Structures are given as C-alpha cells and as structure tokens.
Amino acid sequence: MRVINILPILTLGISLISASPLHPRQAAAPPMGQWDIVGDTKIATMHIFRANNKEIYMIDKLEVNKIKQANGNPAISGVYNIETNEVRALDLTTDTFCSAGSFFGNGTLLHAGGAEAGLGYNPGYQSVRFITPSDPNADWSEIPDGMVNSRWYPAMASLPSGNVLIMGGSAKGTGKNNDAINNPTYEIWTIGGGQPQPVNFPLLVDSMPYNLYPFLHVLPNFDNKQLAFVFANDHGVVYDFDAGVVVSNVPKLPGGIRSYPLTGNSVLLPLRPSLNYKPVVMICGGNTVMEITSPALASCGRIDPTDPNAQWEMDNFGGTGRVMPDSVLLPTGKVLYLNGGQTGYAGYHQGPKDNPLYLCDNPAFTPFIYDPETKEWTTNLVPSTIARLYHSVATLLSDGRVWVSGSNPQGNVQLGTKYPTEYRAEMFTPPYLQTGLTNPVITSVAGSTTLDARIPVTYNQGFSQRYVMCKITSAVYDPNNQNYVTLNIEMPPNPTIIPPGPSYLYILDNDVPATFSVPISLQASA
Numbered sequence: 001m002r003v004i005n006i007l008p009i010l011t012l013g014i015s016l017i018s019a020s021p022l023h024p025r026q027a028a029a030p031p032m033g034q035w036d037i038v039g040d041t042k043i044a045t046m047h048i049f050r051a052n053n054k055e056i057y058m059i060d061k062l063e064v065n066k067i068k069q070a071n072g073n074p075a076i077s078g079v080y081n082i083e084t085n086e087v088r089a090l091d092l093t094t095d096t097f098c099s100a101g102s103f104f105g106n107g108t109l110l111h112a113g114g115a116e117a118g119l120g121y122n123p124g125y126q127s128v129r130f131i132t133p134s135d136p137n138a139d140w141s142e143i144p145d146g147m148v149n150s151r152w153y154p155a156m157a158s159l160p161s162g163n164v165l166i167m168g169g170s171a172k173g174t175g176k177n178n179d180a181i182n183n184p185t186y187e188i189w190t191i192g193g194g195q196p197q198p199v200n201f202p203l204l205v206d207s208m209p210y211n212l213y214p215f216l217h218v219l220p221n222f223d224n225k226q227l228a229f230v231f232a233n234d235h236g237v238v239y240d241f242d243a244g245v246v247v248s249n250v251p252k253l254p255g256g257i258r259s260y261p262l263t264g265n266s267v268l269l270p271l272r273p274s275l276n277y278k279p280v281v282m283i284c285g286g287n288t289v290m291e292i293t294s295p296a297l298a299s300c301g302r303i304d305p306t307d308p309n310a311q312w313e314m315d316n317f318g319g320t321g322r323v324m325p326d327s328v329l330l331p332t333g334k335v336l337y338l339n340g341g342q343t344g345y346a347g348y349h350q351g352p353k354d355n356p357l358y359l360c361d362n363p364a365f366t367p368f369i370y371d372p373e374t375k376e377w378t379t380n381l382v383p384s385t386i387a388r389l390y391h392s393v394a395t396l397l398s399d400g401r402v403w404v405s406g407s408n409p410q411g412n413v414q415l416g417t418k419y420p421t422e423y424r425a426e427m428f429t430p431p432y433l434q435t436g437l438t439n440p441v442i443t444s445v446a447g448s449t450t451l452d453a454r455i456p457v458t459y460n461q462g463f464s465q466r467y468v469m470c471k472i473t474s475a476v477y478d479p480n481n482q483n484y485v486t487l488n489i490e491m492p493p494n495p496t497i498i499p500p501g502p503s504y505l506y507i508l509d510n511d512v513p514a515t516f517s518v519p520i521s522l523q524a525s526a
Helices: none
Strands: 009-014 034-040 047-050 055-059 077-081 087-089 100-103 109-112 128-131 141-143 155-158 164-167 185-189 215-219 227-232 235-240 245-250 265-268 281-284 300-303 313-315 326-329 335-338 341-344 360-363 368-371 376-378 392-396 402-406 424-429 441-445 448-450 454-460 471-478 481-490 501-509 518-523
Touching: 047 100, 047 392, 047 402, 100 164, 109 164, 155 215, 215 265, 215 281, 227 245, 227 281, 265 326, 326 392, 335 402, 441 501, 441 518
Parallel strands: 009 501, 100 155, 448 518
Antiparallel strands: 034 424, 047 055, 055 077, 077 087, 100 109, 109 128, 128 141, 155 164, 164 185, 215 227, 227 235, 235 245, 265 281, 281 300, 300 313, 326 335, 335 368, 341 360, 368 376, 392 402, 402 424, 441 454, 454 481, 471 481, 501 518
16 A cells, blocks of 8 residues: 655765776676565554664554454554564554554654444544654554544655644545545644644545545755645645645646556655755556556656646656555665556455455566666566555665565455465565675764754775765765775755654665664754
C-alpha cells in the first residue's frame, strides 16, 4: 500500500573525477542488484517506518497474524530487528486498517484513522495513536475517539512547525469514495495539544470519487510559510496552511487517474542547494478505469508546483506500467521504483478463497531506478521472485540497502494461494553497493542540531568524490592520515526544506554510501 514516509534524508559526498579511456562496444550487461530473503515479519506489513538504524516498525490491519499481543489478541503491530530478524509484538486496541502516520518535531509518531471493530479490537475510524521509538521498550498509547470525524485512507505530513497534518479520508471503507462518506477536511495536531477542529478543503470535493490517500508534499520556501502541494485524482493545488487559502491551481496531469483505488505513486525529488531547493514532484503509474484487465499507466509527470507557469513534463515510467508502485529515495539522489502490478487496481480479491479473482495481476517483479538529473531509467536490474501487490512496502536502510515486505490482497490471512498473505522480508542490494569500491566510514557526527547550523562530520574515506545535497563549508584532512577528513556541513536554512524531527545523514564516496547513516534530530533554530 504505502510506506509512511516520515524520515528525511540528508546526503552529501566527496568527489574527484578522472577521465576514462574509450572502450569498444560491449555485450549487454547482466542484470544488476541482488535480492535476498532475510526473515519472517510475523505480521503482515501494511505500513512501515524505519525508527533507527536497527528497527522497522510495522503496522497491519485486523487479521490473525503469526504472533499475539500480551492480552492474547492477534498482533497487528510490531518491531522488526534488522540485525537479528526477530519481531517484538506491540500492543494496540483499535483497528489500524487504511490509516496513516507522521512524526512530530519531538520524534513522536502520530498515527491516525482506521476501520471497524473485530477480533477483540475497537473501531479505529476516529482513533489517534502515539509512539516514541527512542523510548526504552516503546509501545503505543491511544485515544480511541481522538478525532472529531472518522478517517479511513487519510494522508498525513510533518509540518515545518513540528506539528502534524491529517487530511481527507472517508467515514468508512469503500471501493471508491462517494459523497455520503467523503471527509473533505484537514486538521493540524500539535504536540500535547487538544482535539483540533476540521477545516474544509475544496480539492477533496472537486477530485471525487478518486481522492483517498491524496498525495501530500510540504514545499520548501524562503518565507517560512507552511505550503504544501496536494494532489488527488488527476489534479492538485498549492495550499497555504497558515492562511488557509489556495495559492495556485496546478494543471491536470494527463493520462488517467493516479489516486486510490487506481493507485499511482508520488515523490518529491531530492532538494538541492545548487538549485535553491527547487521542488519538483514526480507522479507515476495508476490506471484509467476500475477494471481488472485494464493495463496500468506507463507514464509519469514531473512538475514544479511553485512555478507560476507550472506545466507537466511527461515520461514513460521506464516503459512499464504499474499500479500500486512503491518508491524509495536512494542516497545517490536517484529514485528506486518497485512492487505493484501491471494490470488492475487496489483492493482485496473477489470470490471464494479457493477460487479468488484478484483485482490486480501481472506483478511487476523488476525494480527500476530513475535519475532525476539525467531523466534516465536503469531497467536492467535483477527481478524479485515474490509478488508484491496490495499492502506492499519498502524502505531505505542505514547501509544503503532496501528492505521490502508485504503483499496481502485479501481481507484475512490466506496462505498457499496465488498471491498469499506475504510474510517474507527481502533485502534489495542496489548496484552502487556492488562496485567493489570501499565504503566510507563515519567516525563522528553531532547527533542533534538546528536548521541553518554548521556541524562537523568526520569519516574515513576511500577514494575521493564530491556530490552535495547539504552544503559543505569546509573540509580538513588529518595531517597524520589523509584518509580521514572532517567536513563542516551547513544544514538547510529553514524547516520548510526539512521539517524538525528525526532525519538521517548519509555520506557518499564515489556514489557509494557510508557503512551506516547517522540519525540526526533536527530542531528549528532559535
């Protein structure tokens, strides 16, 4: 379905470019990358978020998973240890089906919405849940009626203020939204604050019936305004959440529908200081109609929604259509697309479990990598052997690998079918970890800093290469060991570029990331 995309990445690298001699034409290169099955999630992974360098938090819906909570109910949330591949169950009392989540500036995750009661769980439609992964033995706390209205399939985002935005959804589960259950509002939650009142949001009326899980990206700006690009169905707006007004309307994206259940993918491409943090959003995949045999869209659109003359620049999605694709921003500044199907749309299978009719078929086994700078696709990657359809997820790990899990196109756990409830976790090793070059090693870095500050980072480098997404203000080599260099890095100037809260710092050397990334807690400057 989707990853709760809540941990920003700070990336920089060091670089020295040397010329290479011309070589004669070679035979087609073998597929790149590597897949490894690494563990059993015990809990189906509808949502995930990486909490630190060792743990992935998993959230499912109501069903009888492999492990139980302390009270005996089947577990629907847990923590996966990346190093040991062990799982610890977490305690919940409300249904989390088709919910969402995002971080407050203090590092606490707010999770909201859900569905009906069952299996010993209470309804989750109005629920809000909190967890702070840095706490020892972290677990959930809940307010079952925390929201004024019900939200199923909402979207959420961390705001520059450190607060969390919750937007949209429906009053109950549905194949596609309708006027009777539509919730075309948003609300902003503050740390320790009371229950906020919903605010009307007209786009979520104009975009009916395909407006569930709207795409939501906070936009960088130098006026410290809380601006966001919101997209549903085939069009979007730039909205000022401080003033509560639409700043501009964005043209319709050609080709078809990009929102649930004809689910596409949206990503804010890497922000670069060299381009003054210009925001470019890329939306890929989807479908045209809710038909099982309908081919998924093999198109993408790129746009800077802040451009007064914004227009979509179209692309072919690497030549393969996908519905329900996942995307992962890599430390190299490229985007990995994976998972999803090539026909149909999102949802549970129809018919009996011994003869199911799947709404989405023809799994897209082969990942693609997109380079935002060259606008080129790398498609000769090794395919996975596991179908990852409805409720599939992926996230970047500390060492630059990608953790992949999920796929559950049925209402309850089913094994031994064409597309079963999938508990196998995979690790994808991207080509940049197969070059044979030495990984740099970060030896020290400030663990907490403010935006617009300068922090020192010391690391052990191999060969030099420089690629910057954070500004490097100075580099000092150790006179006793030229392999050691201390970089002074300038953080982004304001929280509209990276919101306060948990982030990760990656260092690259020859496009190879360091052996691990460093968690950094970013706070607004005084």
